[in-house]
Amino acid sequence: MIETETLFAPASGFGRAAVSVIRVSGPAAGHVLAALGGTLPPPRRLSLRTLRDPGDGTELDRALVAWFPGPDTYSGEDMAELHLHGGTAVRMGVLTALARMPGCRAAGPGAFTRRAVLNGRMDLAEAEAVADLIDAETEGQRRQALRQLDGALSRQVAAWREEAIDCLAAAEAALDFADEGDVDDAGLDAALFGRADALRQDIAKALQDGRRGERLREGFSVVLAGEPNAGKSTLLNALSRRDVAIVSDMPGTTRDAIEVRLDLGGLPVFLVDTAGLRDTAEPVEAEGIRRSRARIGAADLILALVPPGGTTPDLGASAIRTLTVHTKADLFADSLEPSPSGAIAVSARTGAGLEALLDAIQSEAQAGLGTGDALVTRARHRAALEACITHLDRLLTGEGALPELAAEDLRLAVRSLGEVAGHVGVEDVLDRLFSGFCIGK
Numbered sequence: 001m002i003e004t005e006t007l008f009a010p011a012s013g014f015g016r017a018a019v020s021v022i023r024v025s026g027p028a029a030g031h032v033l034a035a036l037g038g039t040l041p042p043p044r045r046l047s048l049r050t051l052r053d054p055g056d057g058t059e060l061d062r063a064l065v066a067w068f069p070g071p072d073t074y075s076g077e078d079m080a081e082l083h084l085h086g087g088t089a090v091r092m093g094v095l096t097a098l099a100r101m102p103g104c105r106a107a108g109p110g111a112f113t114r115r116a117v118l119n120g121r122m123d124l125a126e127a128e129a130v131a132d133l134i135d136a137e138t139e140g141q142r143r144q145a146l147r148q149l150d151g152a153l154s155r156q157v158a159a160w161r162e163e164a165i166d167c168l169a170a171a172e173a174a175l176d177f178a179d180e181g182d183v184d185d186a187g188l189d190a191a192l193f194g195r196a197d198a199l200r201q202d203i204a205k206a207l208q209d210g211r212r213g214e215r216l217r218e219g220f221s222v223v224l225a226g227e228p229n230a231g232k233s234t235l236l237n238a239l240s241r242r243d244v245a246i247v248s249d250m251p252g253t254t255r256d257a258i259e260v261r262l263d264l265g266g267l268p269v270f271l272v273d274t275a276g277l278r279d280t281a282e283p284v285e286a287e288g289i290r291r292s293r294a295r296i297g298a299a300d301l302i303l304a305l306v307p308p309g310g311t312t313p314d315l316g317a318s319a320i321r322t323l324t325v326h327t328k329a330d331l332f333a334d335s336l337e338p339s340p341s342g343a344i345a346v347s348a349r350t351g352a353g354l355e356a357l358l359d360a361i362q363s364e365a366q367a368g369l370g371t372g373d374a375l376v377t378r379a380r381h382r383a384a385l386e387a388c389i390t391h392l393d394r395l396l397t398g399e400g401a402l403p404e405l406a407a408e409d410l411r412l413a414v415r416s417l418g419e420v421a422g423h424v425g426v427e428d429v430l431d432r433l434f435s436g437f438c439i440g441k
């Protein structure tokens, strides 16, 4: 894959900072660096250069620059890095100079990683891991992304694909013998079906993971539900130690669902404050309550808040894990006593019970997200592996059917497995993946 355009982009964000990195990738990267810095520095060593606009010789910055000759680079192309002083004018001056250089173009989101994939430096699953690593907000998410970047998923799927290809080769060999008319392929069939069945079971086992890889990426959602004035917004603020939600003694204060993200022992948890549940004729509040019910229905855990003298919210018939939380415990001296129902009593005012509640949420998140390392981290991987199982199932239930059909089922199984690493359909997935990527990655 030889690209003619040279891409450049800020790699360290757009704000004010001590240092700001601009990356350049493509055939003109070396030329660009020499044109800005006077001479090309030795490969892969940060070197100090005065950068000048090649157009008019204006001094732009005194910067550290690095030269990475391809193909052993992140993108697989010639690359350069400019480590500038992190001000807006410096960055804009250099970006403007780059934009004027022949063959250079500003990179879109994920463009460097896209080239890395197209140049075979990493596969699609590893590129997804780069995106996940950048988005990782907790230790659990980081560990999972690093494992995938290291090829854990890619290697396992490659091994399955090898096995499927071997089975396919055996099926095709049987086909050739069948053409020659001297077949006794019953023995080969049994061996082939045995292998396909073992492969199917292996893949199915990896999929029986409670979706914990996907869930660790998405986060564990905890929805605060209760009647108006139950103390939901106050509790959200207290648990997150931030003043995010408006609190008032007027019932019906909260309308929009408000989310805060927490890191509980390395697990990503987001708390969602919702509008208090009641019958109302007020259309805006009614819309808020409709949204509350939608968030409650999609929750991993519901906190059912009950104020002193209040009632448990009507959550309908729900299979979602629910913890009952008695709020405003400071109003009743004895309400911090452990309640027989296992409910937790808290006071946002005094802070009593908050640690116990956070511990309870963390245990629920741990149970919900499961322990152990998941292989599958996206719905895309799951869909491809499930499709593979479907093709293997067709093969396995069609025992005794024509060898042509067996070979076709195996071909489709191989194809589905190839989707995970991007052997097939890579461009479509790249477009979707990189639309959510950072500029400069």
Ligand SMILES: Nc1nc2c(c(=O)[nH]1)N(C=O)[C@@H](CNc1ccc(C(=O)N[C@@H](CCC(=O)O)C(=O)O)cc1)CN2
Binding pocket: 021, 068, 071, 072, 073, 074, 081
């Ligand atoms: N300044 C800077 N920091 C960075 C990056 C970068 O591109 N530039 N990275 C960008 O994401 C990450 C590091 N990842 C990288 C992965 C591979 C190569 C690379 O040049 N690989 C070559 C040579 C490997 C070697 O020196 O042993 C190769 O794989 O052939 C560079 C960075 C995070 N930090």
Ligand SMILES: Nc1nc2c(ncn2[C@@H]2O[C@H](COP(=O)(O)OP(=O)(O)OP(=O)(O)O)[C@@H](O)[C@H]2O)c(=O)[nH]1
Binding pocket: 226, 227, 228, 229, 230, 231, 232, 233, 234, 235, 246, 247, 248, 249, 250, 251, 252, 253, 254, 255, 274, 275, 276, 277, 327, 328, 329, 330, 331, 346, 347, 348, 349, 350
């Ligand atoms: N004494 C005491 N008052 C509290 C406590 N938590 C909340 N309140 C008060 O209860 C009232 C309602 O609190 P909010 O947090 O706005 O209640 P809400 O459940 O979000 O109400 P809606 O948004 O209307 O559904 C406010 O006046 C709070 O100050 C608490 O722990 N102790």
Ligand SMILES: [Mg+2]
Binding pocket: 232, 233, 234, 245, 246, 247, 253, 254, 273, 274, 275, 276
């Ligand atoms: Mg509220």
